[in-house]
Amino acid sequence: MPNPTRAFLLGPLLKGVSRSFYLTLRVLPARMRDPIGLAYLLARAADTIADTPLIPPDQRLALLLALRHQVNGVADDSALFQRIAAEVAGQQAQSDEKLLLESLSPALDVLQQLSESDRRAVRAIVTTLTEGMEFDLRTFPDERSAQLVALPEYDELDRYTYLVAGCVGEFWTAMTYAHLPGTLKERPDTMTHRGVRFGKALQMTNVLRDCGKDLRIGRCYLPQSMLDRHGLSARDLLQPANSMRARPLLVELVRDTLDHFRAARDYTLAIPASAVRLRLGCLWPILIGLDTLLLLVDNDAWLDPARVSKVTRNAVYRIIASSLLLVPSNALVRHAIDKRIRRIEARL
Incomplete structure (x- = not known):
């Protein structure tokens, strides 16, 4: 008998909070959707806690760590969900985010319904992702402090x-190895290494795209050692007029990001052409990410948060439509990715 709570969490609620990721998730083979979708929901709830600026960072960190313990089953704090609902959910402007935070208890019930191997994998990924959120909260100042690190x-x-x-x-x-055995012919360690670089490619794209916005909440992800080498300070980056002065730094980081995208390309090409859904789930973020980088390197005011380099919704739909013709062919997939990489490199 279908579980209506599970269906709601991994259907309408997931769609409401995941935006473009929901498109990728829906195209995945059915057996992979539940653990990946649930991991996304739990990580998104944790991220919402970590990113709510009206709550002091130390309070956010305490709630984040408590949620991590709850996910891992090392604590049974029945009052935690009431605290999150009372302290965080009411601060959310988006109703879907509020509903997600109020749905954490049933989400953990769904976690218990997964197979032992899937439950272990979901706990591991949520733990690592929350370590990244913890890193932010411990490394950077309170968003309202006017400090910059x-x-x-x-x-x-x-x-x-x-x-x-x-x-x-x-x-x-x-x-993929667990739920689609025999699909990937490459060695697991090779695919895992490429998969890590795939994720790094997408996150580096986000870091560069969102630099202007992050600087204004005190976070400079561009390393001080690189800033020093290019004769810049973090506060220099607060001035959109310094976008061209900082371009050599942007170019250096874009080149590193393109190397990661090449690993993402190889990851996708290692998926058999017959596994269309799995290929599409990889191809879409690569093409959207590269198109974002192209906008970024063409943006003379890339440090201006009012001029963020973002692929439009219509452009995303065009990518999705065109990819249906590309995905069965290794040659066409490689050409679509390499053409974008060459266009970016030509502008550096």
Whole structure:
């Protein structure tokens, strides 16, 4: 008999809070949807807690850590969900976000209904993602403090992109081997490495696209060591007029990001052409990510939060429509990705 609570959480609620990811999720093979969808819901709830600026960072961190313990089954704090509903849910402007926070208890009931292996994998990915959120809360100042902190070194940025996105490629790969055995012919360690870089490609794109906005809440993910090398400070980046002065730094980071996208391309091409749904689930974020980078390198005011480089909804729909013709062919998939990479490199 169908479970209506599970159907609601992994259907209408997931659609309401996941935006474009829901498109990717719906195209995945059915066996992968529930664990990936539930992991997304739990991580999204944790992220909403971590990103609610009207609550002091130490209070957010305490709730985040308590939720992590609850997900991992190492604590049974029946009052936690009431605290989250009372302290965080009421602060949400989006009704879907509020409903998600109020639905955490049934979401953890669904977690218990998963197979042991899926439950273990979901707990692991949520733990790692919340470590990325914890990193933000411990590293950067209160958004209302008017302070600004840059990550010290590139290694911190690389580690951060693993915690908040690279680990998702790892999880996605594990789910594929578990639920679609025999589909991937490459060695698991090869695909896992590519999957991690796939996630890093997407997160680096987000970091560069959202730089202007993040700076205004005190977060500079562009490393201080790189800023020093280019004769810049984090506060220099607060001035949109310095966008061209900071372009050499942007170029260096875009080149690194394109190397990650090449690994994402190889990951996608290692999926058999017959696994159309799985291929589409990889191809869409690659094409959208590369089109975002193209907008970014063409944006002379990339540090201006009012001029963010964002692919339009109509452009996303065009990518989805055109990809249906590309996906059965290795040559066409490679051409679509490499053409975008070449166009970006030509502008650097």
